Amino acid sequence: MGLIKTQPTVESVTEEVRKHPRDCAGLLAQLIDPNPTVRRWAARDLADCPDISAALVERLHQEADISVREVILTTLTGLGDATSVAGLVECLRSEDAARRNEAIEAMRQLPDAVAPIIRGLLADPDPDVRIFAVNILESLCHPEVERWLIEVIDRDPHVNVCGAAVDLLGEVGSGAARESLLRLKARFANEPYIRFAADLALGRLRDA
């Protein structure tokens, strides 16, 4: 008994009996293995396979185990192509709050892939989706964030969408947002929250 040293990895490596060779078809089959550990490793390793986003997205929607979903999301984030992002957008429409939040979190890491579609999301007919889009902007590293937010408060008819955008403008806004914030206050003159939030944001504008 005491401190011992065995060859640490040899045992675990030989223990690992692979049902499939590590080719892409095999990995895809493992993505629906009953064992979540196998599914997680498949989702990780599929990152090296070409044209894999569609299959991962499909799996993401069906996968019930959150630990597997997390790995799929990480792989999709690494791929960051249009298909991956489209898959994440679908998650925004999910009834399940956990799935929506996972997607928002993943999209925040993909400024370059999200930028071309964000205006579409901010104009979505569903106000909830528009709010999620504003949530994505909250930590998206992109130079246009302020401009998108200004467009929202200039145009969006929904008070909650504008509310989310104003809160964020208080953090990232500059003098460029001033006129729009004043117009917003006028447009929602009967909404005390908007007036309050807009004043707060106006007071915080950078180079104001």
Place this chain on the structure above:
Amino acid sequence: MSPTFASPPTWPWGVYVTPEPAETGITISEADFQKFREFFYRKTGIQFDSSKRYFVDKRLAERIEATGSGSFRGYFMLLRFQVNGEELQALTNLMTVNETYFFREEYQFQCLVDSLLPEIVARKIDRRPIRIWVMPSSSGEEPYSIAIYLLERWAGIHRWDVEIIASDIDTRILAQARQGLYSHRSVQYLPADYLQRYFKRRAEGYQICDDLRQSVEFTRVNLSERADTRSYRDFDVIFCRNLLIYFDDVSRKTATETFYDALKPGGFICLGHSESMSRSSSLYKVRKFPSAIVYQRPLEVS
């Protein structure tokens, strides 16, 4: 898993010192810096923001000079396309921050012997060794501290086998760890009797005794490389302290997912006091013990 360094380390004590660069006249442009930073991040998960520009440029210039590449462009080709990856390893060794010392954040070792191990032992149904992974190990102070703690403060060590595996990306620091030579500074928080019991006095400092040296396995692992971490499994406890602070959100998330698969269900992970698991902490249970807060992979199999 055995690392490939050609010569024994030349600077065996504590924190290493990077030589001042010779006046090379090599310049690294902003675009070069961006290109390098992206590449290095992809390879290691380590993120350098613009405030680290000087630190990075200095080391790049040093390696461009040492390899006779002549310019950033030539050097970058070497880094990217060299088949054996030797230069990437050499550069990585220069870029890492290896700061560490004995009994750093000791309250977590206290938690290990007072709370984690008793719980692990209570639910254990086999006689196999308890496995601890120290990732990253740096020059070895942390895994050796754990070994000392187990011998001195955990009675269970007489009834159970414990394996300590310690890993780092930096091959030079691993060589130091195996050698186990330490400066006064590095051992300053060790109780005097432990220092006497487990170390030999050497001309320039202290060397950890052979028994302890032989009880820790050191391996080279890049935490951000799937091929490296794949075989690390079935750990009861992982210590990952003062590494995630150098990672950005995505690498931190990947790392926490990697640890999830390296742990047994019910296994614990201890992070540095200023570190967190990012959102993936939803995968783990937060456990508040008297001496520390640690994360646990849930017991119930999903």
